[in-house]
Amino acid sequence: MESLLAVKDLRTSFDTDQGQVVSVDRVSFELKAGETLAIVGESGSGKSVTALSIMRLLGKGSRVSDGEIRLNGVNILELDEKKMRDIRGNRISMIFQEPMTSLNPVFTIGHQLMEAIRLHLNKDKKQARAHAVEMLKKVGLPRPEQIMDEYPFALSGGMRQRVMIAMALACKPTVLIADEPTTALDVTVQAQIMRIMKDLCAEAGTAIILITHDLGVVAEMADRVLVMYAGQIVEEADVFTLFDHPQHPYTQGLLRSVPHLEADDQDELAAIPGTVPARYHKMQACRFHNRCAFATEKCRTELPPLIRTQDGHTSRCWEIEAATIHYEEGKAR
Amino acid sequence: MNLFKRYLGVRQQPEADLIAIASEGEGEPKGAFWRRFRKHKLAVAGLFVIGIMAVCAIFAPWIAPYHPSAITDSFGEGPTWSHLLGTDQVGRDVLSRIIFAARVSLSVGIGSVLISAIIGAVLGLISGYFGGWIDGVIMRITDMFMSFPYIMLILVVSSIVGPGLKNIILILGLLGWPGVARLVRGSVLSIKQTEYIKASVALGYKTPRILFNHILPNATAPLLIYATSGVAGAILDEAALSFLGLGVQPPTASWGNMLASAQSLTVLTDKPWLWVAPGVMIVLCVLSINFIGDALRDAMDPKNRK
Numbered sequence: 001m002e003s004l005l006a007v008k009d010l011r012t013s014f015d016t017d018q019g020q021v022v023s024v025d026r027v028s029f030e031l032k033a034g035e036t037l038a039i040v041g042e043s044g045s046g047k048s049v050t051a052l053s054i055m056r057l058l059g060k061g062s063r064v065s066d067g068e069i070r071l072n073g074v075n076i077l078e079l080d081e082k083k084m085r086d087i088r089g090n091r092i093s094m095i096f097q098e099p100m101t102s103l104n105p106v107f108t109i110g111h112q113l114m115e116a117i118r119l120h121l122n123k124d125k126k127q128a129r130a131h132a133v134e135m136l137k138k139v140g141l142p143r144p145e146q147i148m149d150e151y152p153f154a155l156s157g158g159m160r161q162r163v164m165i166a167m168a169l170a171c172k173p174t175v176l177i178a179d180e181p182t183t184a185l186d187v188t189v190q191a192q193i194m195r196i197m198k199d200l201c202a203e204a205g206t207a208i209i210l211i212t213h214d215l216g217v218v219a220e221m222a223d224r225v226l227v228m229y230a231g232q233i234v235e236e237a238d239v240f241t242l243f244d245h246p247q248h249p250y251t252q253g254l255l256r257s258v259p260h261l262e263a264d265d266q267d268e269l270a271a272i273p274g275t276v277p278a279r280y281h282k283m284q285a286c287r288f289h290n291r292c293a294f295a296t297e298k299c300r301t302e303l304p305p306l307i308r309t310q311d312g313h314t315s316r317c318w319e320i321e322a323a324t325i326h327y328e329e330g331k332a333r
Numbered sequence: 334m335n336l337f338k339r340y341l342g343v344r345q346q347p348e349a350d351l352i353a354i355a356s357e358g359e360g361e362p363k364g365a366f367w368r369r370f371r372k373h374k375l376a377v378a379g380l381f382v383i384g385i386m387a388v389c390a391i392f393a394p395w396i397a398p399y400h401p402s403a404i405t406d407s408f409g410e411g412p413t414w415s416h417l418l419g420t421d422q423v424g425r426d427v428l429s430r431i432i433f434a435a436r437v438s439l440s441v442g443i444g445s446v447l448i449s450a451i452i453g454a455v456l457g458l459i460s461g462y463f464g465g466w467i468d469g470v471i472m473r474i475t476d477m478f479m480s481f482p483y484i485m486l487i488l489v490v491s492s493i494v495g496p497g498l499k500n501i502i503l504i505l506g507l508l509g510w511p512g513v514a515r516l517v518r519g520s521v522l523s524i525k526q527t528e529y530i531k532a533s534v535a536l537g538y539k540t541p542r543i544l545f546n547h548i549l550p551n552a553t554a555p556l557l558i559y560a561t562s563g564v565a566g567a568i569l570d571e572a573a574l575s576f577l578g579l580g581v582q583p584p585t586a587s588w589g590n591m592l593a594s595a596q597s598l599t600v601l602t603d604k605p606w607l608w609v610a611p612g613v614m615i616v617l618c619v620l621s622i623n624f625i626g627d628a629l630r631d632a633m634d635p636k637n638r639k
Binding site for chain 2: 055057060084085086087088089090093094096097098101102103104105106107115116119120164167
């Protein structure tokens, strides 16, 4: 199938006092229509910056220095600001992490929903209101008519995030970028929000880029998973392959560090030792080698490329075999 | 995949869960603004006083018993039934002059604050939102304006362009904006960091729309409160300038230049009706406006639902 969004060799850098820091380094991926792609990684791995690069919402001092982002074949990095505004909110929508502050406190819910709808869909006030009420109903909010006239402070975090989803999906975008949409919510509400998001996107045929560090959410939602570490993609696979046969030592470490119910009382929760190296963008080596149990001399001197092992499964590691065998043995025990 | 199970596809959640979460509160009833405003008894009184003053100012020719500069048959007399607040040394009715002077004071107060609020808000918005060198240039200009001794500058400018009502409004308006710009810039700096502004960029809104429709409404509460105190300040400034002879020129009446008659010791001690009444009017007017400003601050905050 033709890919909807194709990111190729994306490189985003920040200007800092210590010179240029490359935060996203040669990231490439493709998103097909209706697909859910999860981007996983720890804080600072470049997943949010990747999303902001796609929206072209990078702040001051940061810019996309290389690569291309093609939406239906058009490189959006070359569009002017006016055309880009037509894409934002209309073709690509975004949901932010913090629902408590992502609605303007001085306007009613209805005002904010209708503004977005009227801007992008050219509807008059009455149609826009009907559409807004319809969207609120779809995200499962009770008494949508009354909520239209309420101010954001009267709503709980979960309700606000529902409103944000309604707003993001009101114009039937082709891509929805959700940047840790449930991190700030109660666990009980998380599942509801995820389900609503998934159902509505499936209904509208919207593809989702889900940015998260919660592997549980990934397992529930994703079709395909990208694992990012220190600004690079280290592994990409479909969700079942990734959870069953992770190849990269980092992915394996992530999966081992998830607590699970069948564990013995004496089992200690595994953790990945060490931290992300500082100034990793200048390293001529595998960026994970200082935390990796399988690191060899080659890992310390040469950056591994993304290696395709089987159809649709790639990982950035010189020691895939050793790591995989070790992981499978550990799982069997 | 044995770590996690896919619940979503397998088990549908009961719809009851969705209804269980209801919002607190009943939403914003109409007239909530007025209800909260009414909690401040002094502000309601202030609004009443300002209302009466405004009506008097607008309908001055019909309300005032005499023309403000007409010379009547009594000179420097105390209050009598035909002249309720007495007459001044040239024989003009003090009550009529006070009523007409309300026009001057209110138009100076509102006009000059309007000018400085518009200039200040626009510059503050631009400065805070764009930052960088634009911010630097605008803020250095406000620094320059703020580092002049205020009263001296007004005195110098008004002696150059000449006294008069229009000039007073323009001078006070054009010199009053730096404070507003600073205030708005400060609010914008914090508002532009919020997620809802990022979200409105992500929704594809144009920059002017974000500035004026999304950021400005969030900054109006402090702006309005500052503006009300600015109105009071401008009225006082006009009174001070007129008192010094550089404001509104006689025979046009203003509370300030009526007070100026108290510069003479005989008037101060022997003819109190000439300066007590305009002084009381200034105090009443400024106090009322300040009380209204206080109440506005509480009433405009949508979170305040006492």
